[in-house]
Amino acid sequence: MPHGKITSQYRQRGRLHVLLLSRSPNLYICGTLRVGNRSERAHFSTKLHHAMPGAWEAAETMRLMKEKEILDRILYNRPPPRPMEDLVSDYLARYDYSYAVKADARDVAAAFKGVLVGDLDRTKIEAFYKRRFQAHQLVARWRHEHVLHAILALALKEKSLQEIPYWNRVRRQRPKDDSVVKRFQPGEVELLIECADPHLKPVIALMYATGARVWQTVSLLREHVELERERGRVIFPKTKNGHSYIRPLHDYAVDQICIWLLRRNDAHPQLFLTGAGKPYTSHRMGGGHFWYCFRRAKERCVAELKRRGFPERAGVMERATPHWLRHNFANNLRQVYGMDPRGIADAGMWESVDCVNRTYIVSAPEIIERQVRSLPLGRPLGSSTTGA
Numbered sequence: 001m002p003h004g005k006i007t008s009q010y011r012q013r014g015r016l017h018v019l020l021l022s023r024s025p026n027l028y029i030c031g032t033l034r035v036g037n038r039s040e041r042a043h044f045s046t047k048l049h050h051a052m053p054g055a056w057e058a059a060e061t062m063r064l065m066k067e068k069e070i071l072d073r074i075l076y077n078r079p080p081p082r083p084m085e086d087l088v089s090d091y092l093a094r095y096d097y098s099y100a101v102k103a104d105a106r107d108v109a110a111a112f113k114g115v116l117v118g119d120l121d122r123t124k125i126e127a128f129y130k131r132r133f134q135a136h137q138l139v140a141r142w143r144h145e146h147v148l149h150a151i152l153a154l155a156l157k158e159k160s161l162q163e164i165p166y167w168n169r170v171r172r173q174r175p176k177d178d179s180v181v182k183r184f185q186p187g188e189v190e191l192l193i194e195c196a197d198p199h200l201k202p203v204i205a206l207m208y209a210t211g212a213r214v215w216q217t218v219s220l221l222r223e224h225v226e227l228e229r230e231r232g233r234v235i236f237p238k239t240k241n242g243h244s245y246i247r248p249l250h251d252y253a254v255d256q257i258c259i260w261l262l263r264r265n266d267a268h269p270q271l272f273l274t275g276a277g278k279p280y281t282s283h284r285m286g287g288g289h290f291w292y293c294f295r296r297a298k299e300r301c302v303a304e305l306k307r308r309g310f311p312e313r314a315g316v317m318e319r320a321t322p323h324w325l326r327h328n329f330a331n332n333l334r335q336v337y338g339m340d341p342r343g344i345a346d347a348g349m350w351e352s353v354d355c356v357n358r359t360y361i362v363s364a365p366e367i368i369e370r371q372v373r374s375l376p377l378g379r380p381l382g383s384s385t386t387g388a
Helices: 055-075 084-093 099-111 122-132 138-157 188-195 201-210 214-218 251-263 288-307 311-318 324-337 341-347 353-360 366-373
Strands: 016-020 026-035 038-049 233-236 245-248
Touching (some): 099 138, 188 201
Antiparallel strands (some): 016 026
16 A cells, blocks of 8 residues: 555544554554544554554554544543553652652552553452551551552543542551650660570660661571671661661670670571571561560560669550660660761661651750750849840
């Protein structure tokens, strides 16, 4: 067929046509589809070479599918078919999201691969979250659902979806305790470590000295630490934001780890083991054995604080969790050295400075503290507010 010429079967008005244009050897689908007073124009390449066997038949099939898509949109307001993985790709291309958001978005694409956006319903979504998250992982599920909702909101904006399907979403869990109390007085963590079982002492000490999470710590290998006083180092090969870090290790933690390694007589490459001398089974959760032993050490520490005459601090210790060590690490850097939030985020392996400001730092900025302490309080009647 000559370039730019249309056969008689494509001369009907008010429909799409398969054309061979002069500027390209590929076949094009062009035209305007009219229904009543509504119309929609199409002009795109099929990417099929006109001389390829079966190219015209394949282009005709594409034309019929495009016409059906336009008719569904005009007559029934049906969105065009679009796979979920394509929608996720468009979502990730719009902005440079954090590692956690990218990981959750890719998880959505893998879970609903091959599923059309319009076919996603409550049953599919709730079945996915039932498989993906356990009953106690409410915060992680809430964050994941937030990403899925943002992806579907993009589909709604681009008219690939009529409305976001309803599913039983997890409500945001507010912190049970104020972050102000998630701090330890000098000597309290040391007492907690004294009350812990031998295999748990080095784990708490390393978290105390670095602010690391539980699963980061219990998944370390022997090769990830350098145990030399005043030159101790620890390598975290994998963190929540996907980066690896090398951080200094305080001599107190070095001593506790050395004592633990001297007690061992095994060939396990893991740095930390359970009380039974076996590696932890779940890196993410730290294993149920860790939580049981931490609770037992905490009960001993609470009893010892009460015996020594610190009932108020014993009440705080009763509510303590391993994650409090991370809060304590951030606030120690702030109060002892006056470190800025960016430095605290780098030291504690936080990706977001806003998270450090909002969740972990509980002290006032230095300028506010200085001005509040210099207020003219406690002066006699008639004295000047600016006088000494």
